Each structure stands twice: as C-alpha cells, then as structure tokens.
Amino acid sequence: MITGKNYIGKELSAKGSDTYSTFDPKLNLKTDWTFHEATKEEIDAAADKAQEAFQRYKSFSGEKKAEFLVAIAEEIEALGDPLIDTYIRESGLPEGRAKGERGRTMGQLRAFADLLREGSWVEATIDTAQPEREPMPKVDLRKMLVPIGPIAVFGASNFPFAFSTAGGDTASALAAGCPVIVKSHPLHSGTGELISSAIIKAAERTGMPDGVFSNLNSSGIEVGQRLVMHPKVKGVGFTGSIKGGTALYQLANERDEPIPVFAEMGSINPVVALPSALMDKGDDWAKQYAGSIMLGGGQFCTNPGLILGMESHSLDRFVDTLGKEIEQLEPTCMLHPDIHRNYEKGKQELSGEQGTHVVADYESEVAPNVAQQKVLAVKGSDFLQNTKLHQEVFGPFSIVVRCKDAGELEKVLNKLEGQLTGTILGSADEVVKHDTVVDALRSKVGRIIFNGVPTGVEVCPAMQHGGPFPASTDSRFTSVGTSAARRWVRPVAFQNWPAASLPDALKDANPLGISRIVDGQHTDAKI
Numbered sequence: 302m303i304t305g306k307n308y309i310g311k312e313l314s315a316k317g318s319d320t321y322s323t324f325d326p327k328l329n330l331k332t333d334w335t336f337h338e339a340t341k342e343e344i345d346a347a348a349d350k351a352q353e354a355f356q357r358y359k360s361f362s363g364e365k366k367a368e369f370l371v372a373i374a375e376e377i378e379a380l381g382d383p384l385i386d387t388y389i390r391e392s393g394l395p396e397g398r399a400k401g402e403r404g405r406t407m408g409q410l411r412a413f414a415d416l417l418r419e420g421s422w423v424e425a426t427i428d429t430a431q432p433e434r435e436p437m438p439k440v441d442l443r444k445m446l447v448p449i450g451p452i453a454v455f456g457a458s459n460f461p462f463a464f465s466t467a468g469g470d471t472a473s474a475l476a477a478g479c480p481v482i483v484k485s486h487p488l489h490s491g492t493g494e495l496i497s498s499a500i501i502k503a504a505e506r507t508g509m510p511d512g513v514f515s516n517l518n519s520s521g522i523e524v525g526q527r528l529v530m531h532p533k534v535k536g537v538g539f540t541g542s543i544k545g546g547t548a549l550y551q552l553a554n555e556r557d558e559p560i561p562v563f564a565e566m567g568s569i570n571p572v573v574a575l576p577s578a579l580m581d582k583g584d585d586w587a588k589q590y591a592g593s594i595m596l597g598g599g600q601f602c603t604n605p606g607l608i609l610g611m612e613s614h615s616l617d618r619f620v621d622t623l624g625k626e627i628e629q630l631e632p633t634c635m636l637h638p639d640i641h642r643n644y645e646k647g648k649q650e651l652s653g654e655q656g657t658h659v660v661a662d663y664e665s666e667v668a669p670n671v672a673q674q675k676v677l678a679v680k681g682s683d684f685l686q687n688t689k690l691h692q693e694v695f696g697p698f699s700i701v702v703r704c705k706d707a708g709e710l711e712k713v714l715n716k717l718e719g720q721l722t723g724t725i726l727g728s729a730d731e732v733v734k735h736d737t738v739v740d741a742l743r744s745k746v747g748r749i750i751f752n753g754v755p756t757g758v759e760v761c762p763a764m765q766h767g768g769p770f771p772a773s774t775d776s777r778f779t780s781v782g783t784s785a786a787r788r789w790v791r792p793v794a795f796q797n798w799p800a801a802s803l804p805d806a807l808k809d810a811n812p813l814g815i816s817r818i819v820d821g822q823h824t825d826a827k828i
C-alpha cells in the first residue's frame with residue numbers, strides 16, 4: 302500500500318504539511334496518491350540514523366551484506382503486480398519495459414551480492430616488511446578499500462527501477478558498505494515508496510541496522526540540496542540532467558567538507574557512419590537507427606542524438622530512408638507533461654537554427670504527452686559554428702550532420718563535449734584507415750561501439766557508463782556494472798599494524814581466500 306510517507310530508516314514519517322501527487326501521463330491526470338515532502342527535521346533524522354547505522358554496517362562481512370542485497374531483490378519480486386501497475390501509471394511506460402527493468406534491477410542487486418561473496422574487489426595489496434633492507438628497513442604496508450559513509454542517491458525520471466530507489470547507485474553503495482538516503486524522484490514517488498518498503502523488509506529480515514536505508518519525498522530541489530549539504534552525508538550518486546547534476550556537484554564542493562558527487566548526466570551519443578556502412582548496409586542502419594531514436598520515447602541517456610556522415614549519394618539515401626522509417630513508427634507517451642513540454646521546446650528551438658532542414662517530422666495528431674519524433678540535418682560547417690546544436694534534446698530527436706570530408710568530421714568530433722557513448726559504423730579496415738577520426742571519437746566517450754546502436758546498456762563488470770564531463774562528473778568511474786561500487790570507497794593503508802587487528806582481507810592467513818597483490822604478485826595464497 303502507498304502511504305505517501307517518508308521512510309526515516311524503518312519508521313514511516315509524515316511530519317510536514319506540504320504534499321504533492323504523482324502524474325499518470327497516459328490519462329493526463331494526477332494519480333490519487335499524495336506524498337508528504339520531507340521536512341528539515343526528517344532529513345536530519347535520516348542522516349543521523351544513517352551515520353549511526355554506518356558504524357555497524359561498514360564492518361559487516363561480504364556474506365552478510367550479500368544476503369541483504371539478495372533479500373532486496375526477493376522482496377522487490379514479492380511486490381508482484383501492484384509494483385508493476387504503479388510503475389506503469391507513474392511513467393506511462395509499457396508493461397514489457399516495466400518487467401524488463403525490474404529484472405535488470407534485481408539482476409544488478411544479485412551481481413553486487415556475487416561481487417561481495419567473491420571478495421577480491423577490496424583490492425587488498427600487501428608489501429611485507431624487509432627489516433634487513435639497507436640503508437633503511439622497509440615497513441610492512443597493507444592497503445585495502447573501505448566505505449566512505451552515508452550516500453545520498455538521486456534517481457532519474459526515465460528509469461524508475463534501474464536508476465532509482467534500488468537502482469545501480471543504491472545497490473553499489475550498499476555493497477560498498479555505505480548506508481543510503483534516497484531523494485525520491487517526484488515523478489515516481491509511489492514506485493519509490495513500494496521499492497523502499499521492500500528494502501526495509503529486506504533490512505529487517507537480514508539483521509541490518511536501522512538507518513541503513515531511508516527514502517525522502519520531495520517535489521522540489523530543496524530537500525536534495527539540504528541532503529547534499531548535510532555534514533553526515535559523505536557522497537552523492539546522481540542520474541539525471543546536466544543542469545541538476547552540475548548544480549549538486551557545485552553545491553557539494555562549496556561545503557566546509559567537500560564530498561564526491563558522481564553525477565551521470567545527459568549525452569547526445571555521436572554515431573559516425575563511415576562510407577562502407579552506408580554503401581553496403583545503409584538501409585539496414587537507417588531502419589535500426591529509426592528504432593533506436595524512438596526506443597522508450599527517446600527518453601534514454603544513450604539515445605543517438607547525433608549522426609555524422611560524409612557527403613555522398615549513400616549518405617543522401619541513408620538520410621532519406623531514416624526519415625521514411627522513423628515517420629512510420631508509432632509515437633509514444635512521454636513520462637510527464639513537463640518533460641514533453643521541454644522536448645517540444647528543445648525541438649522547436651533547434652529546428653529554427655540556421656542551416657537546419659527537416660528530414661522527418663511526425664505531424665499527425667497525437668494524444669496529450671505523446672512525443673512526435675523529429676530528425677533534422679545540417680552541414681558540418683553550420684554545426685561547427687553553432688554549439689546550440691550540440692545540446693541534448695531529451696526525446697525522439699536526432700540531427701544528421703553532413704560533413705564535407707573526413708577532416709571536417711574530425712573537427713566536429715573535436716568540438717563536441719564529453720559523451721557517454723560513441724559509435725562507429727563501418728568496416729574493420731575503415732577503423733584503421735580513419736584512425737584519427739576514431740581517436741577523436743574515443744577521446745570524447747566512455748564507451749565506443751562498433752557496428753551497433755548505443756541504446757541498451759549491458760550490466761556486467763566490463764561495462765563503462767560514464768564519460769568525460771559533462772556526460773559525468775568523474776570519467777574515471779562507472780555507474781553501471783559492479784565496478785560502480787568503487788565510487789563509494791577509499792583506500793586505507795595499515796603500516797606495521799598488529800596482525801590480530803588487521804581486517805580479514807589483509808591477514809597473513811587470507812581467511813577470505815581472496816585474490817590479493819602480495820609483494821607485487823597476484824595471488825590467493827597465504828603469506
């Protein structure tokens with residue numbers, strides 16, 4: 302049942318009188334759920350509890366934390382159809398997507414549990430003492446990763462499960478040993494409350510300290526700002542817009558004690574179509590890209606918002622086919638009237654920019670909040686001069702840039718901001734022939750794709766989801782895949798530490814049986 306209250310640890314709380322409702326974009330109506338904005342006192346209480354919980358939670362074994370994560374996945378599944386129905390009502394997204402995203406979210410939680418059980422992720426590194434070393438004896442040094450403290454998590458509107466309440470940021474922070482306080486997304490606070498109830502149940506079932514998880518409702522920016530400024534919060538995970546992520550990043554850096562903000566933000570995901578791709582498979586790629594631009598109503602951070610090619614007949618044909626293919630596709634409902642309004646605004650603004658012309662424009666009448674897809678084309682020289690065309694339009698929108706040659710294409714890539722992904726369509730030989738173009742693209746992105754579409758982010762250890770700013774605030778880390786836990790830890794070195802008091806990961810006997818680096822060698826042996 303949705304109560305509209307905040308979770309301050311395991312307590313449901315509604316101390317404030319300010320309320321808001323979520324919205325059903327398909328019915329174009331508010332839902333009948335009312336949510337209580339978290340008050341200053343509730344934010345403080347959540348942070349106090351998180352800090353207290355941290356004192357115990359940080360030293361729980363990998364096995365115990367793994368049990369908690371698996372229990373969260375089980376409790377999410379146990380919520381059954383009411384959870385799926387709430388997701389669909391609050392997002393307008395279809396049932397298949399809801400179930401797929403729920404599966405992905407449970408899979409992520411289980412993947413982090415496996416990481417904890419295996420245990421080597423703490424990067425135990427041991428340099429044994431050399432008391433006889435001349436001219437100075439060498440000390441015994443043992444280093445491993447330890448959790449940083451309570452983490453504030455901000456989810457994105459477009460992934461109510463996988464990038465929200467129990468999404469990758471929460472799962473990775475809990476895996477790392479950090480309590481989590483979620484700032485609930487106002488577009489799916491009902492979904493968020495149900496998921497929170499599953500996390501609380503799992504915490505109680507597996508003996509976690511009260512405060513290991515809290516969920517705060519809010520429909521404005523104040524609760525999130527206060528949370529980021531709270532002295533007991535030690536890190537921030539954010540998925541959302543460039544505007545929101547950079548605002549929180551700046552705020553965190555203005556604190557007396559600055560804290561890390563890992564913000565994964567927007568991206569236009571450039572796609573470079575090399576000549577052979579368009580000559581040999583241009584129609585196929587046009588069809589695939591029409592589908593990729595439209596996927597999820599275009600509301601994906603990996604949406605291909607920019608396609609670059611070199612002037613040729615095959616580029617003309619590709620553009621023509623892309624336009625025809627995308628106009629045939631059924632437009633879909635966006636997440637919220639505000640997101641739809643922003644989409645329309647962005648689309649209109651860019652359509653009015655000098656040198657752009659329309660490739661495809663779905664003009665038939667649609668229901669409220671349904672996004673009509675649009676594709677524009679522009680010459681490379683115009684694109685280079687106008688950075689407005691480089692910005693993300695969140696929705697089913699893309700721009701094809703017609704470059705006069707490979708040199709201009711490279712210039713365009715060099716002018717772009719950092720991106721989550723970049724894609725090369727072509728042959729293996731062309732990757733070699735156009736190595737400077739490929740290099741220009743690679744230097745801008747976190748993931749480079751060959752002959753595919755950027756939408757669809759596999760959750761696995763080798764995934765990189767995050768790129769140079771502004772795609773993310775720290776391109777050295779990922780928000781997807783098990784290495785996402787690396788964001789919530791810091792290394793600590795123990796020098797000449799008493800053997801009995803060392804953490805298990807650093808003991809001579811290696812009781813966890815993990816892989817370590819001992820005197821420069823990878824090994825799981827005892828010392």
Ligand code: NAP
Nearest residue numbers: 455457458486520521522525541542545548565566567602
């Ligand atoms: P958003 O408007 O930035 O909102 C995200 C969350 O941050 C919300 O809870 C929002 O709270 C909060 N927030 C935003 N600005 C804030 C501020 N100045 N201070 C405090 N809190 C603030 O983004 P969205 O509409 O949910 O998501 C769409 C965007 O996310 C797109 O640009 C998309 O490309 C990007 N995205 C990126 C990824 C990725 O992995 N990189 C994944 C999915 C989506 P309020 O709504 O209450 O203000």
